[in-house]
Amino acid sequence: MPDTKPVAEPAVRPRQPRKNNPEKTRQDILLAAIHEFAEQGLSGARVDAIAERTSTSKRMIYYYFGSKEQLYLAVLEKLYGDIRTTEAALRLDELDPQAAIRRLVEFTFDHHDANVDFIRVASIENIHHGEHIARSPLIRSLSKSIVTQIAAILARGADVGAFRAGIDPLDLHLLISSFCFFRVSNRYTFSTIHQVDLGEPQAKARHREMICEAVIRYIRA
Amino acid sequence: MPDTKPVAEPAVRPRQPRKNNPEKTRQDILLAAIHEFAEQGLSGARVDAIAERTSTSKRMIYYYFGSKEQLYLAVLEKLYGDIRTTEAALRLDELDPQAAIRRLVEFTFDHHDANVDFIRVASIENIHHGEHIARSPLIRSLSKSIVTQIAAILARGADVGAFRAGIDPLDLHLLISSFCFFRVSNRYTFSTIHQVDLGEPQAKARHREMICEAVIRYIRA
């Protein structure tokens, strides 16, 4: 049987060889990994699926990150780095104590609401007993600022008689984080069970106000 | 080649055939599955590992539950069934409004604290977008009572002027659940990052009091 292909192939390269750009490739992989891990969990995530989300190949993932687990750790550090960096730039010391608390609560609420990937990966990491985050001194050191900031606001508020004395800053951080986090992390079961939509704007605005109110009432003198 | 086996085997049965006890076998598998799914997640859990936790075999798991996913759904229904049943038996209507709220918060705190498996499986289910719980009308119907109970307490409290009017019962349930759940679900990352032990008795007692206080201050007139 004769070869039916045309004698001269056109000069079009059927596969575009990737331009060498290590840093961009690394970032590509990292962003794709965030979404895959956030969606599927650590064991559920497929390295093949991450590769498909990028413009590069599976081989490159192992080349840059070594293993699926190391890639997951890089994802953790990226997500925690992002929230702590924005948090540190809030300049809460410029506001009066009650306004500062309100702003912090609103920021936490909005950030968690807008960063579902962070919430999901944090949940996943807890399922794994936090064993990966424990190996990251980076994340630990990034997280000191938020507690220090709360402590300063509480001290100022107590000084002017606006807040009660003796509130533990880390406890307050726990109270604020709980609500802002849970509302996103447990959205599916809560919505399904109670037949409501936690994502709708009215509910969101109501809950944002509720946690502000609850926190302020809790610390008020 | 002659058969080298001894002519008469001893009457000792080398393997004890399991006594037929369908209901016990089913419960065995279910309890083992709770622990495995709670520890490893849905994709992380291994059917082999579940079989090893029981006194039965992998074959039986498929025999009784059909598939890994159906077994997981049975686990969900068991865990939600347990909490809702105890919750419904609290008799909060016998207490004055503020005492009733306090008792409900303390119950929720204690139950979540003592049922880590429930917390973990609920987290896992949210990672999976609540797609399995959505297929369980049983869980939905079980969960109506808690909101009804809160609504009744809030109404009584508003009537006697102890509570503000206009508090949404489901929102309050969300506020209470958030704190009690998060404290357990995110224990690992929170403890690691902030270098504290959320499991220690003093922290636990302090947090139990904090959420009671916060809720009561929030609804108080």
Add this chain to the structure above:
DNA sequence: GTCTATAATAAGATAGAC
């Protein structure tokens, strides 16, 4: 640094005897 192809292994599910 990037690619395709494949090795090695793990895990869900089932067959078939008793």
Add this chain to the structure above:
DNA sequence: GTCTATCTTATTATAGAC
């Protein structure tokens, strides 16, 4: 109803060319 052994497929990880 229960058992052991196995089939089949999917997945992590790597080899080796360019």
